[in-house]
Amino acid sequence: MYTWQDITEPGTIDELIADAHAAGYSEMNERLIHSWIAKGLLDQPLLRTLRRGSQKAEHSVNQRRLLLLLLDKRSQVAHLSALAQVPLAMWLWWDGYVPTRQAQRAWGTWVGRGRRSKEVAREGAVGLLEQVGHQLATPTARARFVRIIAELGNGKALTVRGRAELLDAVRDVMEPESVFAASGLVRALGPAQTPMTVETVIGYVEALSIALGRTLDGKVGGALLERARAVHRASTADYLAQRGDLAAEAGGLADLFREPTLQEQFDQAGRQLLLVLGMHLLHRRPQAHPV
Incomplete structure (x- = not known):
């Protein structure tokens, strides 16, 4: 079974999707990744610039691992907004896993509107x-x-x-x-x-x-x-x-x-x-x- 412990390097969005599929979550796709980034469940990837052109942006090791944790927790919550507490908790207690810019989006998602x-x-x-x-x-x-x-x-x-x-x-x-x-x-x-x-x-x-x-x-x-x-x-x-x-x-x-x-x-x-x-x-x- 593919787990977060198998992840040791940063990865592109394609690799995040591959991680999810390898862990048994075949529904994960690029559109869903972008949606979760907008909600603060995941952070924005870091751009990599070369002398000529550029490569796909990369997500950190911790963000790749966070994706698998979120997928595991998703079945335990009634609303997707409740998942925002996962990155919030990581930001609240530990340094180096979730940046404040992501926590701010996750905070708005958890509180919600209407x-x-x-x-x-x-x-x-x-x-x-x-x-x-x-x-x-x-x-x-x-x-x-x-x-x-x-x-x-x-x-x-x-x-x-x-x-x-x-x-x-x-x-x-x-x-x-x-x-x-x-x-x-x-x-x-x-x-x-x-x-x-x-x-x-x-x-x-x-x-x-x-x-x-x-x-x-x-x-x-x-x-x-x-x-x-x-x-x-x-x-x-x-x-x-x-x-x-x-x-x-x-x-x-x-x-x-x-x-x-x-x-x-x-x-x-x-x-x-x-x-x-x-x-x-x-x-x-x-x-x-x-x-």
């Missing part, structure tokens, strides 16, 4: 609800929570009035009145060093909202992505040093601090970058909100 961006926003809202929702929160409160957060995640501006509505929605699922009204207690999830409270969740949602809005407006360039990557790497190093202690104190959320599988790391790359980007943007902007 229906796709709505799906990304709703997936994030449902995932957050699963993490913080109290078991006695009503179906109505849960539905309201997902609707509001999905709308914000799809680019809706967070006004003063909208933030108040968001606060009510988050409190209704995290601290339902049937449990917390009489006691006056505040719910805090996870370890004591990094508790997840209502206000923490509000900040999380604001970060996702501003990052998605900026992306959909076409205002996330390579330099901004690189700053977010630097922040992510630094914060990840700190987190890994503390993960064992955090997991021990997390109680019911201990599963959030376990070591993710490689597949989970690929699946989470887009949302991790989205949150870090949003936090970076949130902390550097003026704190006033439109009414």
Whole structure:
């Protein structure tokens, strides 16, 4: 069986297609390669100029190997845009595999437009609800929570009035009145060093909202992505040093601090970058909100 380990040299587009065919993916052709380059799944090849004329441009060894990885992962995702998390993850964690110009295109592909961006926003809202929702929160409160957060995640501006509505929605699922009204207690999830409270969740949602809005407006360039990557790497190093202690104190959320599988790391790359980007943007902007 032909695998990425068999690839040791750069190659032209013809050789990429031959790689795919040798690995059993006979559907790969030149048109599909160009489509994947435009989406950021693959990088542009490097031109080779001779004294007289030129030769076909070449893709690096790592890009040839990336193609086989993408083909292997394609059967595991519902939408082609989800494949963009593969090059995003490689760019996020390792140097020398995916250049920023490719990551920028992959970022736009993963977030998407129209229906796709709505799906990304709703997936994030449902995932957050699963993490913080109290078991006695009503179906109505849960539905309201997902609707509001999905709308914000799809680019809706967070006004003063909208933030108040968001606060009510988050409190209704995290601290339902049937449990917390009489006691006056505040719910805090996870370890004591990094508790997840209502206000923490509000900040999380604001970060996702501003990052998605900026992306959909076409205002996330390579330099901004690189700053977010630097922040992510630094914060990840700190987190890994503390993960064992955090997991021990997390109680019911201990599963959030376990070591993710490689597949989970690929699946989470887009949302991790989205949150870090949003936090970076949130902390550097003026704190006033439109009414």
